[in-house]
Amino acid sequence: MAETVFAPWDDPTAEPIIRFRNVTKRFGTFVAIDDLTLDIYPQEFFALLGPSGCGKTTMMRMLAGFENPTEGSIELAGKDIAGVPANKRAVNMMFQSYALFPHLSIWDNIAFGLRRETSDKAAISARVEEMLKLTRLEKLARRKPHQISGGQRQRVALARSLAKAPKLLLLDEPLGALDAKLREATQFELMDIQEKTGTTFVIVTHDQEEAMTVASRIAVMDEGRIMQVATPDRIYEAPASVYVADFIGDVNILAGTVTATGADTYALTWKDGAAPVTAVSEATFTDGQQAHLAVRPEKVAIHTTKPEDVDNLLKGKVLDIAYLGNLSTYHVELPGGQIIKAQTANTRRLSRRSITWEDPVWVGWTKTAGVLLDT
Amino acid sequence: MRRAALISVPYIWLLALFLIPFLVVFKISLSDIALAIPPYTPTMRDGFWNMLSQLDFENFIFLTEDDLYWKAYVSSLQIALISTVLTLMVGYPMAYAMARAPDQWRPTLLMLVILPFWTSFLIRVYAWVGILSNEGFLNQFLLWVGVIGEPLTILNTNTAVYIGIVYTYLPFMILPIYSALDRLDGSLIEAAEDLGCSRLKAFWLVTVPLSKNGIIAGCFLVFIPALGEFVIPSLLGGSSTLMIGKVLFEEFFSNRDWPVASAVAVILLLILIVPIVLFQRNEQRQAEAET
Ligand SMILES: Nc1ncnc2c1ncn2[C@@H]1O[C@H](COP(=O)(O)OP(=O)(O)OP(=O)(O)O)[C@@H](O)[C@H]1O
Ligand SMILES: [Mg+2]
Numbered sequence: 074m075a076e077t078v079f080a081p082w083d084d085p086t087a088e089p090i091i092r093f094r095n096v097t098k099r100f101g102t103f104v105a106i107d108d109l110t111l112d113i114y115p116q117e118f119f120a121l122l123g124p125s126g127c128g129k130t131t132m133m134r135m136l137a138g139f140e141n142p143t144e145g146s147i148e149l150a151g152k153d154i155a156g157v158p159a160n161k162r163a164v165n166m167m168f169q170s171y172a173l174f175p176h177l178s179i180w181d182n183i184a185f186g187l188r189r190e191t192s193d194k195a196a197i198s199a200r201v202e203e204m205l206k207l208t209r210l211e212k213l214a215r216r217k218p219h220q221i222s223g224g225q226r227q228r229v230a231l232a233r234s235l236a237k238a239p240k241l242l243l244l245d246e247p248l249g250a251l252d253a254k255l256r257e258a259t260q261f262e263l264m265d266i267q268e269k270t271g272t273t274f275v276i277v278t279h280d281q282e283e284a285m286t287v288a289s290r291i292a293v294m295d296e297g298r299i300m301q302v303a304t305p306d307r308i309y310e311a312p313a314s315v316y317v318a319d320f321i322g323d324v325n326i327l328a329g330t331v332t333a334t335g336a337d338t339y340a341l342t343w344k345d346g347a348a349p350v351t352a353v354s355e356a357t358f359t360d361g362q363q364a365h366l367a368v369r370p371e372k373v374a375i376h377t378t379k380p381e382d383v384d385n386l387l388k389g390k391v392l393d394i395a396y397l398g399n400l401s402t403y404h405v406e407l408p409g410g411q412i413i414k415a416q417t418a419n420t421r422r423l424s425r426r427s428i429t430w431e432d433p434v435w436v437g438w439t440k441t442a443g444v445l446l447d448t
Numbered sequence: 449m450r451r452a453a454l455i456s457v458p459y460i461w462l463l464a465l466f467l468i469p470f471l472v473v474f475k476i477s478l479s480d481i482a483l484a485i486p487p488y489t490p491t492m493r494d495g496f497w498n499m500l501s502q503l504d505f506e507n508f509i510f511l512t513e514d515d516l517y518w519k520a521y522v523s524s525l526q527i528a529l530i531s532t533v534l535t536l537m538v539g540y541p542m543a544y545a546m547a548r549a550p551d552q553w554r555p556t557l558l559m560l561v562i563l564p565f566w567t568s569f570l571i572r573v574y575a576w577v578g579i580l581s582n583e584g585f586l587n588q589f590l591l592w593v594g595v596i597g598e599p600l601t602i603l604n605t606n607t608a609v610y611i612g613i614v615y616t617y618l619p620f621m622i623l624p625i626y627s628a629l630d631r632l633d634g635s636l637i638e639a640a641e642d643l644g645c646s647r648l649k650a651f652w653l654v655t656v657p658l659s660k661n662g663i664i665a666g667c668f669l670v671f672i673p674a675l676g677e678f679v680i681p682s683l684l685g686g687s688s689t690l691m692i693g694k695v696l697f698e699e700f701f702s703n704r705d706w707p708v709a710s711a712v713a714v715i716l717l718l719i720l721i722v723p724i725v726l727f728q729r730n731e732q733r734q735a736e737a738e739t
Binding site for chain 1: 641657
């Protein structure tokens with residue numbers, strides 16, 4: 074039996090749990106969300122990614138019931154939620170500012186939502202203990218929020234929003250204040266919870282790696298609009314625009330005009346007098362059209378001697394080396410001043426590395442390494 | 449040296465304006481009434497040691513013998529307590545509305561709360577006489593509307609005293625509560641609603657506890673001066689309104705019995721020390737919670 078891939082967005086019969094239909098949100102004349110249409114499916118781990126102020130929190134607040142769309146409608150499990158107050162929605166939100174109750178202990182903060190739906194003391198207590206354990210806060214249960222650290226507060230906020238096991242959980246930058254180790258552990262914890270409970274997660278993050286790790290799909294936003302929604306690998310390997318390519322990860326962009334040289338191969342003239350680069354593209358371009366070639370640094374190889382049989386090869390000299398431990402990124406300056414980044418894995422110790430500053434080098438990539446984009 | 453000087457300033461202040469006058473009053477309360485100037489004996493003219501030897505607690509014993517005094521204390525406590533609760537009930541919604549008002553309105557609203565202080569307190573209390581008397585504005589208005597057939601007697605009753613105290617001390621209630629509510633982070637209310645609270649429940653479980661310090665401060669700021677209030681009961685209250693401030697005034701100026709009046713004042717101060725200390729502790733706790 075073939076393993077079924079979780080991809081309800083490709084299934085026309087799947088019912089989305091959240092449906093934004095032409096939603097616009099204005100604050101006065103300022104447009105925070107601009108005609109946004111989006112479906113999110115049950116049990117998804119949906120990540121919102123975008124620069125500060127692009128409207129991520131505003132989207133969350135509309136889902137949670139703190140803002141109403143100026144235009145358009147939002148459906149939750151098939152029902153329009155306009156006018157349903159926040160306390161009647163099966164949605165819990167973890168606030169970007171945490172919003173912990175300062176007059177209550179950590180324990181009571183986590184129990185707050187549970188107490189609203191049941192008076193069964195034993196059940197509440199069991200659930201709170203479970204949440205404390207999950208977020209490793211057992212020792213701090215009796216403290217007040219102002220007596221714990223920023224990262225601990227973030228975990229309390231997370232525990233509080235998880236406690237009610239909602240259908241839909243909105244996490245507004247849930248892990249920003251955690252150290253790398255704990256963040257990774259919590260990411261896996263979140264995925265685990267998601268798998269166990271089947272809760273749908275919508276998560277806002279500034280950390281692309283985090284989005285890549287946890288998300289089933291990623292939406293890249295800019296100025297209230299969605300630029301692309303796709304699975305992490307599609308977002309990374311097949312960005313829909315230069316904006317998305319540039320926003321997610323590192324990328325080299327060559328801009329110029331294209332001419333078709335084969336059925337799906339194009340030559341991009343990126344600089345007068347330089348040899349054009351070739352690229353394969355599924356999208357079709359007309360001759361003379363403006364286009365951009367986006368190539369990820371790890372797909373660019375760096376050579377000290379001129380190699381044979383490379384589709385695209387450019388000569389330059391090493392300007393800078395960024396050492397990242399497991400990887401090194403070489404910034405290679407081409408004769409015209411353009412910088413190409415090439416990344417290699419550091420499989421050898423630093424002292425034995427052969428390339429250094431000012432070295433003349435060759436950078437090359439295959440014709441399928443990059444994506445041709447029109448915008 | 450300079451530090452010591454700086455620290456000593458408030459203590460000198462306290463000494464000059466509180467402790468020394470208190471000691472003088474306390475000394476008078478231990479003296480006997482006399483037809484002289486000043487109207488008590490002994491005084492420093494009799495020599496210090498001689499004076500000390502003649503002091504006694506007679507006046508305090510007298511206070512326990514005549515039940516007018518303890519009744520006046522109890523009645524004052526009662527009136528102060530009821531007025532404080534009434535002021536809280538009127539002041540809290542006003543403070544809440546102010547804290548929720550759009551930003552550009554708030555300075556104006558604050559101004560309106562403080563505005564009455566620009567006119568003399570006495571004139572404002574007299575104005576209430578004009579409003580509440582049988583031929584006053586309130587009765588005339590109600591008669592004109594037809595709600596009542598004949599004028600209500602409000603002036604010279606305890607009701608008028610409550611109205612007067614609530615009116616006078618309202619700003620002292622509103623301001624601390626407003627400042628507590630103003631600092632309250634709106635996302636806490638949202639979080640409470642998100643976790644399943646109705647508006648009312650969120651108010652009760654989050655807003656009220658978080659404005660607790662403001663409520664306590666406001667209540668003390670009303671209760672403490674209301675307990676010794678003299679002007680309001682004597683202008684608005686009737687002959688049956690028994691308040692210790694009035695008794696004190698009469699002992700001093702009508703009976704010219706300074707020693708008994710001083711004894712009344714000393715007891716009043718002792719009663720007030722309890723809420724004042726509690727108030728100080730509240731302020732201190734609040735300051736600690738904020739750091
Ligand atoms: N109540 C409001 N009144 C006016 N403008 C608002 C309001 N709330 C948000 N905005 C504006 O809407 C835009 C989107 O805000 P939002 O909080 O959604 O950004 P964000 O994507 O969450 O940013 P960040 O990553 O910094 O949290 C911002 O430009 C912000 O200034
Ligand atoms: Mg935000």
